Amino acid sequence: MKTGDRGPETGNMEMSLDALIHPAAAQPMAPRQFLVQNVRRETPDTFTLTLARPNPEEGLIFAPGQFNMLYAFGVGEAPISISGDPDRPHLLVHTIREVGNVTRALCHQKPGRAIGVRGPFGAFWPVAEAQGNDVLVVAGGLGLAPLRPAIYYLLSRRAAYGSVEIIYGARTPQDLLYRRELERWRGRFDLRVHVTVDAAPSDWKTNVGVVTALLPRARLDPFHTVAFLCGPGVMMRFTVRELLNLGLKEDRIFVSLERHMKCGLGMCGHCQLGPVFVCKDGPVFRYDRVKDWLDRREV
Template sequence: MIPRQVRVKKIFWETEDVFTLELVSEDYPMSEFYFRPGQFNMLYAFGVGEAAISISSDSAKKNSILHSIHKVGYVTNALSKLKKGDVIGIRGPFGKAWPLEEIKGYDICIMAGGIGLAPLRPSIYYILKHRKQYGKFTLLYGARSPRDMLYPVELEQWAKKHDIHIETIVDRADSMWRGQVGVVTELIDYAELDPERTRSMVCGPEIMMKYSIDELKKNGLNEDQIYLSLERNMKCALGFCGHCQYGPSFVCKEGPVFNFSKVKDIFEIREL
């Protein structure tokens, strides 16, 4: 599968090491890039390589797509140096999406950690847009520090203008921080979950997801009421290269979003 070219319409920094690319295409109709919340693209930096990056824009927005990217490796470093008007390659969208249809009618509790808010943002847009089709909507978001918090302005606007209960927390505060301090799991106490009516979507570092799922279960959620998005080494995104295998699953095509009941038996196995 060969990357298609897209142009950088805008690049801006969300935090010290997370930046967002807004991408548009002149050569292809933007409808070719339609995606469902939770899916990812393979972004190609010329001569450097590809990285799997989840899509973080509103899936109803038809004229461009956004990718929020953590600058951590060769490829993301190269992507971070792009300027407006530069061209990159893109393949996708790939992977299973968040189950936004199946969970209609339920209370929704989203738990996000760090960059894990990026793949969930399209779901938030979707639920807010179809707000009446869902019950109580809670977003619990934990970040490393106030400065590492993604989309702070948007979080504030959502809380102000929409029917959504948002709790944010940071691991480490600075002297300016007036918000909550601690780990994201502590926020569940404030969500007042009605376990039977709740469906939860979790995304963040795997260790954060592990503790979040434990806490959701303690609050009465069943394994099949919890969805998570896993990260593995996605290279081809087609299920051929083998790198993203997790037990019997190829995360690139059977994930990245999984129902937790599907992976619960292997979730605790070390180095699987």
């Protein structure tokens, strides 16, 4: 396990795959077109778009945790993490919440229409370096979307890892993403899935409460566990605190952050968090490299 000295920002994997996962390097400003194959409603305001390259020969190779800039014609562009299977690069899957003009236009695309894609961009979950370790995935709300590629990656190489646990929390049962898939994962014997919601109707049979309440249930060996976290800021802060209490070292915790982004190339300046650009140094960071900046207000 080498996460201690090589994080995702500078990992070997990134070096060797650089040309593959940064195809945007040649034409960084112009989107490529992908056709909407299917739009699926996940929650009242969240949709999963499956995109296919018009020429099926050309996929879009990406690493779990990376994002694309998606462009709705004439409306604008937004950074959206990739939530599909890295082993099926001919299909590009994004889960998008309608929060503004661009995301609304993206969510309401019809099958057969084209949208623009720039990417993939950014650092990724250190799934390769984590081999031989237990992996704990903690997601809140939409935060499961950028983690799903990592989960696919782990499950298709399941023997290479120790125990794998997923803890997922959302506001209500209606806000849970990928419900059918969660059920399938729960049925697997080589995977433990804990789901919780903040508030639930009486027919909800499982947990109610915040994700941190479920952490003690994970069978964690702090010295052989790598944790991947993505969710609202407050959820990540408390989860990190709990994990540290449980004995996990800071360099075994990875977080995915979110900022305003305009270029994805580390040039527009919008995604700065102190000394880092979330678009190119992140969005996935080893916790100890950004911890000083996460608790500061208005940075």
